[in-house]
Amino acid sequence: MRIILFLIVITILLLIYSNESITPRIKALFSILLVLLVATGYLYEKDVEKKEALNMKKLEAFMQNRDLVCTGGVLVNNKTFSYLSGTMTFSPKPDNVKDKGLIISISDCKIKKR
Numbered sequence: 001m002r003i004i005l006f007l008i009v010i011t012i013l014l015l016i017y018s019n020e021s022i023t024p025r026i027k028a029l030f031s032i033l034l035v036l037l038v039a040t041g042y043l044y045e046k047d048v049e050k051k052e053a054l055n056m057k058k059l060e061a062f063m064q065n066r067d068l069v070c071t072g073g074v075l076v077n078n079k080t081f082s083y084l085s086g087t088m089t090f091s092p093k094p095d096n097v098k099d100k101g102l103i104i105s106i107s108d109c110k111i112k113k114r
Helices: 002-018 024-063
Strands: 068-070 074-076 081-084 089-092 109-111
Touching: 002 024, 024 068, 024 081, 024 109
Parallel strands: none
Antiparallel strands: 068 074, 068 109, 081 089
């Protein structure tokens, strides 16, 4: 996907620079704005990838029956909670009366140190 976006950006730049009716100042301004837009998108994508990798580590720990410490000091493990993949949240199992009604996002948890 990145290659396609890169090719689209290059094509747009070539079209702008080949058009002689556009002044050099506007060409430079447009180029700077396009580069800033691409850089911002790239940084955003990197941040999302980093968060996804961290969430995957948390999920792997949960599946291996390790404890996660979540907001409010709640201990989450696969004996007392179920993982809901669609919303990336933990929901208490029916026999977990203590935490009934509690929904915890995976991003609000940390892997408990052994």
